[in-house]
Amino acid sequence: MLSLPAFRQEVRHEFDRILQYWQTYSPDRQDGFYGRVDVRNQPDPSASRSMVLIARILWTFSLAYEVTRNPVHRKLADRAFAYLRSRFVDPKYGGVYWSVRADGFPEVTKKQLYAQGFALYGLSEYYRTTKQPEGLAEAQKLFRVMVDKAYDSKNGGFIEAFNQDWSDTDDYILSKGPLRKSMNTHLHLIEPITNLYRVWPDAEVKKHTKALLEEVFMEHIIDPETARMRLFFTEDWQARSPEISYGHDIEASWLLYETAEILDDKPLLQKTKDLSLRMATATLEGLNPDGALTYEYNPETGHKNEERSWWVLSEQMVGYFNAYQLSGKQHFLEKSLKSWEFIQKYLLDKERGEWYLRTDAAHHASIDADKITAWKCPYHNARACFEIERRIGRG
Template sequence: MVKEKYSQSINSALTDILQYWMEKTPDHENGGFLGKIDNDNIVSPDAPKGSVLNARILWSFAAAYNHDPQPQYLETAERAYHYIAEHFVDNNYGGVYWTVDAQGNPLDTKKQVYAIAFTIYAFSEYFIASGREVAKDHAVELYQDLIKYSLDKEKGGYFEAFGQEWESIADLRLSDKDANEKKTMNTHLHVLEGFANLYRIWPDEELKNRITDLLKNFTSHMIDSETGHLKLFFDEDWNSKSAIISYGHDIEAAWLLLEAAEVIEDPEWIARLKDIAVKMAYATTEGMDKDGGLWYEKDPKADHIIKEKHWWVQAEAMVGFYNAWQISHDPIFLDQFSKVWDYTQKHIIDDENGEWFWGIGPDGQVMAGEDKAGLWKCPYHNSRACIEILKRL
């Protein structure tokens, strides 16, 4: 019954997302994909191009092809792969650049570990789709860069960012919203995700140990065992430097941590992380609004909730709540999944101009001035949620 109720609408949503990115985002003048398109589909032709966006496009279309082998999905993945390999990969010092300009020349050459992790994730998925050994080799080389330069060999975990030649830099932040700290939950979550996808194609024993170490980092330092929420920012000694609660990251981590344990086929970690996934999903329900959407974040110290409903938060909530229902069979989670998907269809999906809006503000209106495609606005969260739910259905 669950399958009949959801598979058609979610499959249709996935097709629409992929169609939008194939039609609207290729840069026919300079190659690759456009750097920025606004809510009304107005292109900024000179906008920089981001490594995170391009890696996420590559992952999305490789994953779409692996789910449903349509030749146009593989063609789009190939376009993304070649652009990243030719313009973002730093052949001199390793890693990938943060941004290139509209013509593909290096712009911000810092090494953000988050971006490298996404590139590992994407190259691994593309190898599964294409069988191209060079993509696998690229992924392994980037993994080795992170172990060589970013791994904290004393305290564990990964440092956040470096200069082009892997030298120390003062500003480590991913974005203006982030705290300037040496270690972040967000980067570790996506390093784990990248490493787990790499392990699917390259079951190396050292890599398996690195994945296990990351799971230990999460359970020892990043998950609050009392509340079930994540801690977000840390100094190098793992002292927590922020009290902010991110509902979207809570529910995303709930299922991604378990997935990593399943990839390495570790029964003890699988059992432990199933319990944690359910606990984190219960904690996330605190952020559910009565209209079915999931709020962005909360500052417990100020007792203030940011009542924006971002596209990626709704996408991750779909998977995280469905996953918790599959584990626990508690009907609250199937209900929350259903509410989030209904909310997303009514308010987040842009039926007129395509793709999903960035988000809905506290006033119930579409958030103005945000991207449809940009450094952060991508096809990965929403296409992945659709693919993941369709698999589980």
């Protein structure tokens, strides 16, 4: 088995390799960052630019500068911040657009809470690293409009999406049909609101951080019997889907514990620790002999999505390591190491850089899938490498 110092060294090398790829191939010479780069690293200058992708680039290079103090990383974080601020922030209604055209003009102007959350994640990390007051100011404005326009004061949590002017819509691209709340959006709301609380310990930010953990996740999203997350909900939190998303479950197992750590509430921290370990243990049902989690499973139909996804492998590497740290159980460490072994063997594009999007169950990589898209970004894999290095470094 790979030693912890060797594990740390290998993921740090991969962290640097990921950053090198993105600093080489993602910046558009004209403005901002490309919205699409193919598997041969050729950009599509005409592709739309997604808020989710730009926010994840902002988060990644902000984190990178904190770690490396490389001025190139600072320059790219500044570039991403300027691009987000000038092209994606809605000056009339507040919040951020879902996407802009390649020329920077608004394209999809709806207010998707998933995109608001990632913008907040990037902005708060940018301020955390650079201490630029403009970064915090933009994060504060975004948080306030999210709470003012999208918070459900009656049932808790946040409504999934709105029209540009924050009026009601029935277009929920991350939810099923007319359902107004989802696990995925709330997972990527607790993540940035927690990050904002790190840099701005405001009472209202703390209130929403704690409410998302205790009321939304512990009372509604996580099934108390199975320790798995339900995926889609009505406005009053009636679950409406049977699917199991193993990748999101293992991701949430460590992100929710991180939230409890930052809140620094000892009883809540112990409660979240117990839950985190239950969640990590529950995912073992979906773990394949090759060390990769099944992407998704529907117990009602028996349908199983057998793809091995780059982002799921990233999150399970961290989630199982977190479970090892919390429990001291060696088998969790072995599963984290086996995740890394799978990544190295099947997902790394050692010739052209970055990772393949997925493999099938027979480990055939998606050699024709784009390297950069609205959803293929540097956040899951760079963060996973950083987290493992950090956790081994602190013992």
